[in-house]
Amino acid sequence: MKAFADLLDALVLQPSRNGKLRLLVDHFAAVPDPERGLALAAITGDLDIQSVKPAMLRELVTTRMDPVLFGYSYDYVGDLAETIALVWPSAETGESGAADAPSLEDIVAKLNAASRQDGVALIETWLDRLDSSGRFALLKLVTGGLRMGVSSRLAKQALADFGGHDVAEIEELWHGLQPPYESLFCWLEGRGDKPVSAARAPFRPVMLSQPLEAPDYGLIVPDAYAAEWKWDGIRVQASAESGTRRLYSRTGDDISRAFPDLVDFMQFDGTLDGELLVAVSDDKGGAPKIVGRNERPDDIVAGSFSDLQQRLNRKTVSAAMLKRYPVFLRCYDLLIDAGDDIRALPFGERRKRLAAFVAKLEPTRFDLSPLVDFANFDALAARRGAPPHPVIEGVMLKRWDSAYVPGRPKGPWFKWKKDPHLIDAVLMYAQRGHGKRSSYYSDYTFGVWAGAFDDLELVPVGKAYFGFTDEELKTLDKYVRDNTIERFGPVRSVRAEPDHGLVIEVAFEGLARSNRHKSGVAMRFPRVSRLRWDKPASEADRIETLQAMLDD
Known part of the structure; x- marks a missing residue:
């Protein structure tokens, strides 16, 4: 379990794709079967542990701490597993650490054999025995939401790099294999023949442009x-x-x-x-x-x-x-x-x-x-x-x-x-992000003007959470904190008036009519194109501009 916990900690802190590949390859080389295969299955989402659900974990942690305090903590951190791992009080003085940690194989086997009642009891026992990194890894394992910046495709690329094969070979085999993939690792290490895919109607790697x-x-x-x-x-x-x-x-x-x-x-x-x-x-x-x-x-x-x-x-x-x-x-x-x-x-x-x-x-x-x-x-x-x-x-x-x-x-x-559409919109709301962005307001809802020119109001038309640099994110986060007028849990309402507001140039691929949105429109792939610090909020676009795009 310690090796799996160390891997997750390293992946969280590694922003580079090539860096993540190296971490995965090194893990496959250093960790024996079946531990490495179970770690791989957890990363690719192929472990399905039914005995523990997120709601059960939220109920469990409130037996150890005040529910309101946990709610505040969860709101700030933004991730259930990370929050519980940080706030869980150890049963002993100090944390017991890795010496008493169960193996990944033992955890998976016991949880797969457990009822839901027994599963929660097992989790509670292990949380008391593990340090904060181990708790984080355990909870990510059972909730299935790893969010380490490692897609299933990247994990398969790491396998290909580990064995010196083309990733297309891994992809064509994948749906005929089962965790912990011992026959796959045997072939990748040159100790056995290539597995024969038992899957009917397998996936064939796609050609891209x-x-x-x-x-x-x-x-x-x-x-x-x-x-x-x-x-x-x-x-x-x-x-x-x-x-x-x-x-x-x-x-x-x-x-x-x-x-x-x-x-x-x-x-x-x-x-x-x-x-x-x-x-x-x-x-x-x-x-x-x-x-x-x-x-x-x-x-x-x-x-x-x-x-x-x-x-x-x-x-x-x-x-x-x-x-x-x-x-x-x-x-x-x-x-x-x-x-x-x-x-x-x-x-x-x-x-x-x-x-x-x-x-x-x-x-x-x-x-x-x-x-x-x-x-x-x-x-x-x-x-x-x-x-x-x-x-x-x-x-x-x-x-x-x-x-x-x-x-x-x-x-x-x-x-x-087609060239993307561009509009100027005004920042209205901001929400905390996840993972490495959990301390920043990084998800932005923006709107355009509607109504008479002497009685303007903003109507939301979309939400974006990418398209800006890390430095711009820090500047945006400070702007949100300095201009907050209301708070709704993890969401802040930002001051947005004709004479005061941040204009964001938004790029998007298309527009469709929508009965679910007050504005009547829904954007396809909106993202921040640039920040218009130079532009007064009153000069942002009107809803009629977007409606005209629909008419086209």
């Missing part, structure tokens, strides 16, 4: 590149084999349970790459509406990204949600065709097979992403600037002769997104 920049404009000619619309949904992979059906995110996470209305129609043998979109319902049982368009007859009508957000990050989906926000797959590529791996074929050939493949599928759940005809680069630029659908955020460019290669190679595929 590079942003198109001015030096490469001359490459884009119709004979060399195909163009298609870049749809504003989420990139997914639909894989079906021998009756097993799985829907994966672009990073290889299995998201099948969240989208049963698509998985139920994956009655094929193969692997599709495409964009998951929410469809406009035809109001007859929730089936997506289909209409003809110039690009291709019988296209499914796509809803906005704000509609899709209603379906994201849900473990279970109600029948009402399925009916109101049905999803479908707009297909970009075909990787496996009836057991035939065609990733090495040129894109032009894969595209022909994709068209034939999609034509056999349920038309309300799968359609073919249309190609964009263009005579030259200028003509393509004009089409990019006036796309035929509001859910389009640019164009994709793919060499006709390109194989499907995992990763982000330079040249075969480009993305050419």
Whole structure:
């Protein structure tokens, strides 16, 4: 357990991606099985401990300290595991430290065998025996919310570095492996054969694109590149084999349970790459509406990204949600065709097979992403600037002769997104961040002006928590503290008036109508573009500016 606790402490304090990779590789090299495999499973979210839940931990800690004091502490720290680890009173004089610490293997085994009542009792015993770092690691382990800045993808890259293999090999094996991954480490250390993935319908590492920049404009000619619309949904992979059906995110996470209305129609043998979109319902049982368009007859009508957000990050989906926000797959590529791996074929050939493949599928759940005809680069630029659908955020460019290669190679595929929208908004509220930002007000709600010019009011239009430097964060935090007018738990209301307020230039990718927001609009990917210390708050944009963008 001490090695796991030390690893988490080091990851929290390491801001560099390469630094985190080195820490993980060193841990894999120094720690034996099964401890290193269990640590890996905890980091990738593949440990599911059912005997302890966060609400049980909050109830437990209030048996050791005043609930109001804990509430204040939790509000300040912003993280449940970190708060309990810091405030937990040791049963003995001083902390017992690592000498009496249980092993990670022992903790996982006992918790998996425990009831919920026994699980809480075990946690209480271990909290009394561990030091603050050990307590933090234990609580992160059982709550599953590590937030160490290590994604599942980064952990797989660390495995690849550790064994001297390509990360694509790890990704294709991953869903056929189980913690603590002893056969995987055996292969990575050269002590055994490569594991044979037992998973049906496995994930295949995705091919990604590079942003198109001015030096490469001359490459884009119709004979060399195909163009298609870049749809504003989420990139997914639909894989079906021998009756097993799985829907994966672009990073290889299995998201099948969240989208049963698509998985139920994956009655094929193969692997599709495409964009998951929410469809406009035809109001007859929730089936997506289909209409003809110039690009291709019988296209499914796509809803906005704000509609899709209603379906994201849900473990279970109600029948009402399925009916109101049905999803479908707009297909970009075909990787496996009836057991035939065609990733090495040129894109032009894969595209022909994709068209034939999609034509056999349920038309309300799968359609073919249309190609964009263009005579030259200028003509393509004009089409990019006036796309035929509001859910389009640019164009994709793919060499006709390109194989499907995992990763982000330079040249075969480009993305050419629309220029972001910019508005000037006024800072209204600020909230404490998490992790290393827990001491700063780093999440900012901003608004624009509405009402008559002699009776202005701010209406919130979005929230952003990135786009600024560490130095700017410190300056923003001080501004929030100096200009607070009200407090609501971890949130502060900031003075914002026509003659006093901080103007923030906000960049965002798109705008949609929203009944959930007072302003009537919802932003797509808002972020801080720059701080306009020079601009009076009265000169920030009005809600009519955003409404005009909707009309466009």
